[in-house]
Amino acid sequence: IVLTQSPDSLAVSLGETATMTCRSSQNVLYSYNNNNYLAWYQQRPGQPPRLLFYWASTREAGVPDRFSGSGSGTHFTLTISNLQPEDVAVYYCHQFYDTPHTFGRGTKLEIK
Amino acid sequence: QVQLQQSGPGLVKPSETLSLTCSVSGAPISSSRYYWGWIRQSPGQGLEYIGSLFYNGDIYYNPSLRGRATISIDASKNEFTLNLKSVTAADTAIYFCARAGRLGDYVEGWWDPWGQGTRVTVSS
Numbered sequence: 001i002v003l004t005q006s007p008d009s010l011a012v013s014l015g016e017t018a019t020m021t022c023r024s025s026q027n028v029l030y031s032y033n034n035n036n037y038l039a040w041y042q043q044r045p046g047q048p049p050r051l052l053f054y055w056a057s058t059r060e061a062g063v064p065d066r067f068s069g070s071g072s073g074t075h076f077t078l079t080i081s082n083l084q085p086e087d088v089a090v091y092y093c094h095q096f097y098d099t100p101h102t103f104g105r106g107t108k109l110e111i112k
Numbered sequence: 113q114v115q116l117q118q119s120g121p122g123l124v125k126p127s128e129t130l131s132l133t134c135s136v137s138g139a140p141i142s143s144s145r146y147y148w149g150w151i152r153q154s155p156g157q158g159l160e161y162i163g164s165l166f167y168n169g170d171i172y173y174n175p176s177l178r179g180r181a182t183i184s185i186d187a188s189k190n191e192f193t194l195n196l197k198s199v200t201a202a203d204t205a206i207y208f209c210a211r212a213g214r215l216g217d218y219v220e221g222w223w224d225p226w227g228q229g230t231r232v233t234v235s236s
Contacts, residue, residue, distance in 0.1 A: 039222035048208055048226035049159070060224070092159060096212070096221055100174040103159035 001026045001095050005104035011112040018080040020107040022071075022093035029073045030097065037097035040069055040078050043106075044089045052091075053078070085111060114138040116209050116227035124203075124234050130196040134209030134227055135189070142167040142187045147212045147220040150183060150194045153229075154205035164212065164220055165192065172218070199234045206231050 002025040012018040028037045036056035041049035051060045053069035056076055068079045080087055090106040120132035134148070141148060149164030163173035165183045173181050182195045196203060209227040212220040 041223075048210075048229050049223070050226075051222055051224035054222040094159075094222065096215075096219075099172055099218075100176070101161040101220070101223075103161075105158045 001028065001098050001102050003093050003095055003102055003104035005093060005107050007107060008105070009108040009110065011110045012083050013112045014083055014085065016083050018083055018087070018109055020078050020091060020109070022076040022078070022104050024074045024076070024095060026098070027073050028095050028097035036072055036076070037095055038071075038076055039094045039096065041092045041094060042089045043092065049092060080109070083111070114211065114225055116211065116225060118207070118209055118227040118230045120230055120232075122231055122233060124199055124232060125236050126200055126234055127198055130194070130199050130203065130232055130234075132194045132207055132209070132230055132232075133191055134193070135191040136211075137190070141185060141190045141192060145214055147214055148185070148192045148209070149212060149220070149223070150181075150207060150209055151223065152205040152207045156202075157205070160205075162194065162196075166214070170218065201234050204232065204234045
């Protein structure tokens with residue numbers, strides 16, 4: 001399964017909203033349990049990826065509610081509102097619907 | 113709180129074997145609830161899933177590694193190891209170990225937490 005993220009990079013002003021998308025080449029919604037087998041991660045420079053969302057929209061503990069995940073099937077969105085300096089990072093989507101697991105190439109978020 | 117601590121060399125010669133270990137603290141590696149795996153990151157390939165194993169010995173490898181990867185577990189030390197043989201410059205990357213929840217038979221979930229990463233360079 002190929003995950004295509006857009007845009008490649010994004011510059012947003014502090015306090016504004018950043019929106020990025022992840023498109024899957026195949027459906028990752030498992031109809032048996034109605035869960036989307038997709039996760040989002042944040043990776044700051046020099047650090048490992050940090051889980052933000054699983055099941056496409058379930059926020060991991062400790063993730064600010066400024067972050068939201070949405071979408072279903074093949075089209076997913078990560079939205080960050082009220083952008084803060086610590087949000088500068090690369091954001092990746094990841095599908096665990098099928099093996100091998102695959103990741104998108106990432107969206108680099110910067111402050112304008 | 114589960115923590116994964118990686119160890120291993122940062123420089124490997126071409127054609128040799130890359131060997132990395134991931135030591136787990138805060139949770140038993142022989143848990144029926146989790147898979148343990150390796151993921152690497154390079155500028156050219158991005159994040160690439162290498163493979164993972166379950167405590168009972170079930171293992172899955174990414175076919176892209178063409179049979180060069182071996183993942184093993186040492187429950188007595190609560191650690192697991194990646195061996196990647198016949199390395200080339202294309203294997204230069206940051207290697208991460210990580211844990212995934214078991215969602216079902218042969219079904220791994222999202223990766224969390226991750227080890228700190230080991231930057232491996234393949235060069236003579």
